[in-house]
Amino acid sequence: MCTYALEVERVRKVFTRKERLPRPEGKRSIRIRTKKEEVVALKDINLQVPKGEAFGVLGPNGSGKSTLIRLASTLLLPDSGTLRIFGHDVEHDTYAVKRLINRVSVDAAFFKKFSPIENLMYAARLYGMPPSEARPKMRAIMKRLGLKESTFRQPMEHMSRGMQQKVAVARGFLTSPILLLLDEPTTGLDPHSKRDVQAFVCEIRETHDTTVLLTTHDMEEADRLCDRIAIIDDGSFVALDTPDALKAMVQSQNGDKTTMEDVFISLTGHTFEDAEAEKEVGA
Numbered sequence: 001m002c003t004y005a006l007e008v009e010r011v012r013k014v015f016t017r018k019e020r021l022p023r024p025e026g027k028r029s030i031r032i033r034t035k036k037e038e039v040v041a042l043k044d045i046n047l048q049v050p051k052g053e054a055f056g057v058l059g060p061n062g063s064g065k066s067t068l069i070r071l072a073s074t075l076l077l078p079d080s081g082t083l084r085i086f087g088h089d090v091e092h093d094t095y096a097v098k099r100l101i102n103r104v105s106v107d108a109a110f111f112k113k114f115s116p117i118e119n120l121m122y123a124a125r126l127y128g129m130p131p132s133e134a135r136p137k138m139r140a141i142m143k144r145l146g147l148k149e150s151t152f153r154q155p156m157e158h159m160s161r162g163m164q165q166k167v168a169v170a171r172g173f174l175t176s177p178i179l180l181l182l183d184e185p186t187t188g189l190d191p192h193s194k195r196d197v198q199a200f201v202c203e204i205r206e207t208h209d210t211t212v213l214l215t216t217h218d219m220e221e222a223d224r225l226c227d228r229i230a231i232i233d234d235g236s237f238v239a240l241d242t243p244d245a246l247k248a249m250v251q252s253q254n255g256d257k258t259t260m261e262d263v264f265i266s267l268t269g270h271t272f273e274d275a276e277a278e279k280e281v282g283a
């Protein structure tokens with residue numbers, strides 16, 4: 001089997017956005033005028049993630065993280081370039097790829113009237129997992145994530161966002177994917193839930209042969225969970241290395257207290273917040 005869990009070669013993704021234009025002053029036309037605008041979400045990205053690695057993609061909102069995860073999980077097609085999962089081309093070998101991966105996204109969808117057990121049983125069925133195997137496994141994972149047994153059978157809509165996110169993580173790992181794609185798995189969680197999810201990711205890595213591709217805008221999380229980190233800004237990787245090597249790059253200016261935040265500012269010349277604000281106004 002191929003030694004790379006994920007290979008990304010010169011991948012580019014462009015979205016076309018339709019923007020509504022204001023009605024010209026003095027005209028009474030009812031025609032809605034729109035302008036097409038191209039957004040380059042990923043600009044010729046290259047990446048190789050070896051089997052067993054926890055690889056982090058760290059970047060502000062709108063920098064292209066989810067686009068990369070969605071391309072790797074066959075939900076989107078690249079405009080150019082190729083992505084391979086354990087040697088399988090994501091575009092042409094979709095079914096093989098789907099069997100090897102699972103994705104957890106920050107906005108995971110559930111049947112909200114159904115309980116975690118019902119939602120997870122549904123997911124298990126989709127993956128062809130027998131209920132006798134799925135049931136004990138889902139209970140064990142949910143307990144490990146700190147969910148109380150009393151919540152297992154209550155409708156998802158009565159659960160907090162943190163609890164729902166934990167069910168999403170449990171669903172992501174239920175099928176023991178050999179590549180787990182985690183798109184901001186801890187964004188919006190309270191500190192306690194965040195720690196539970198982070199501890200679970202560490203445990204998965206110790207006990208299973210799983211490769212993890214994780215996106216985050218939490219600098220500390222990337223530092224703690226990832227073997228290597230790519231820093232992404234406006235669709236391009238501005239650096240890619242181990243957390244220590246990245247910090248060492250800018251250490252001379254900050255001494256031993258260098259953080260990932262210092263690294264980002266040093267490499268891009270702006271803060272996360274500035275990058276997000278620029279993206280919002282289309283700068």
Ligand SMILES: Nc1ncnc2c1ncn2[C@@H]1O[C@H](COP(=O)(O)OP(=O)(O)O)[C@@H](O)[C@H]1O
Pocket residue numbers: 015016017039040041059060061062063064065066067068279
């Ligand atoms: N379906 C889409 N249609 C139009 N633009 C999109 C779409 N998905 C993402 N984008 C744009 O692509 C850029 C990258 O988005 P995304 O990958 O979601 O960033 P992140 O996950 O880092 O916040 C943003 O400018 C976003 O607005």
Ligand SMILES: [Mg+2]
Pocket residue numbers: 065066067183184
């Ligand atoms: Mg995103």
